[in-house]
Amino acid sequence: MSFPDLIPTLEPWISEVRGRLIPNQLLSEVTWFRVGGPAQLLFTPADEDDLAFFMRHLPHDIRVTVIGLGSNLLIRDGGLDGVVIRLSAKGFGGTEVLEGQRIRVGTAMPDVKVATAAAEAGIDGLTFYRGIPGGIGGALYMNAGCYGTETRDRMVELRAITRQGEIVTLTNADMAYRYRKSNGPRGAVFVSATYQGFAGDPQDILGRMREITEKRESSQPTKSRTGGSTFKNPEGHSSWKLIDAAGCRGLKVGGAQMSELHANFLLNIENATALDIETLGETVRNRVRATQGVELQWEIRRMGHFAPDAVVREFLDGDVFTGAV
Known part of the structure; x- marks a missing residue:
């Protein structure tokens, strides 16, 4: 199954987009289940400005779907019409340690790498991310959690780009988190988030993360699709x-x-x-x-x-x- 090519309908402004645009890209290649039909147009933006430009110019009658690392996602065999946005680690995968046991991370970062970066900086409280497959974007969207801690317990604020192409900052309260749910602005793409932890010893934190890894690998099929x-x-x-x-x-x-x-x-x-x-x-x-x-x-x-x-x-x-x- 394939969809009509969207790119010709987006001229002339689409030529100014710096990110990667692939018509009818099979999404089975990017989901952990390794199933799913094509995206009518897969867009990987170069950076925040590129994404904002794209969202601002894209006609509002074209559906936009955001996918992360594809870990907690089942895409049906007929695929997705419209534009599918997938953020890259190069453009949206940075980390920045802030004062006061805070850390800012890009939403394309895998959860486990965020937990590790925080631990190495002596920031405790994010070890639970070691037990969650997937990326930070998905964790923010679904309030991911395990071992008694959820994303809402640590997230201070996040940065997002709206369907209108505006760059906004959302607080924890703005997201109205519940169990495995959030209620942020419809159609917004999360691009980074700031977390609040507390002081800890890096070796102690990393040791607890190793225990989480061992527990997870002994009780869950972590190497399966x-x-x-x-x-x-x-x-x-x-x-x-x-x-x-x-x-x-x-x-x-x-x-x-x-x-x-x-x-x-x-x-x-x-x-x-x-x-x-x-x-x-x-x-x-x-x-x-x-x-x-x-x-x-x-x-x-x-x-x-x-x-x-x-x-x-x-x-x-x-x-x-x-x-x-």
Whole structure:
């Protein structure tokens, strides 16, 4: 499947954009699941000014989707129409240690590198990022957290570029964080964030990070093609326990499987399609509701078009899916 080339419709101003523009770029190459159709136009801006220029001139009837490192993301097989923006480490991956145990980081930075940079600077409080796959942009968007700490506990302010091309600063309060959710300006692209930590000994912090790494690698399929935790923890429950109790540990659909090691991780084990992965997830939701009386909610972001005749409908709406388990 491919989309009409957008670039000719954006003349003459598009020639002034300094970043990289690729029509019909397959997004399976940039997601951790290694599935997904094409982006109608993939844009990798050179820097903040380039991104602001692009957003300011892009017609408002063209859809804009921002993706980060692709760790917590399922892009459907039909791909994404409009413009997909992906920030590069070169343009948006810097770190700056500030006074008062603060650190400013670009949103293309992987979470683990931010945790390490803070630790080496003697800034404690960001070790939880060592246990979260993905990048800072996604962490800011979904209030990522683990081991008792969330992004909202440490983020002071972030810098963003709006859909109108304005550069704005948003406070923690502006983001209205909740469990795995935020409510920042619609269509804004986060470009950097400032975090508040507290003083600590670098060796002690790095030692605790090594413990997090060991714990994660022993209990999660970290080297597999996965999107991390598949479902949010319902209040008062652990998703993996509900999935296990519903008999879904190791369950397979096509090339997709619920992990044997951690039941809340969904894996691409054998050339799975996005259809396989989403169908498996909805099958698990259905079985957990039927056997445990709890409705699981996706933590993985799902987006894009289904391929023709390959639609997955949510089981919780009483529908069925196209395909067989």
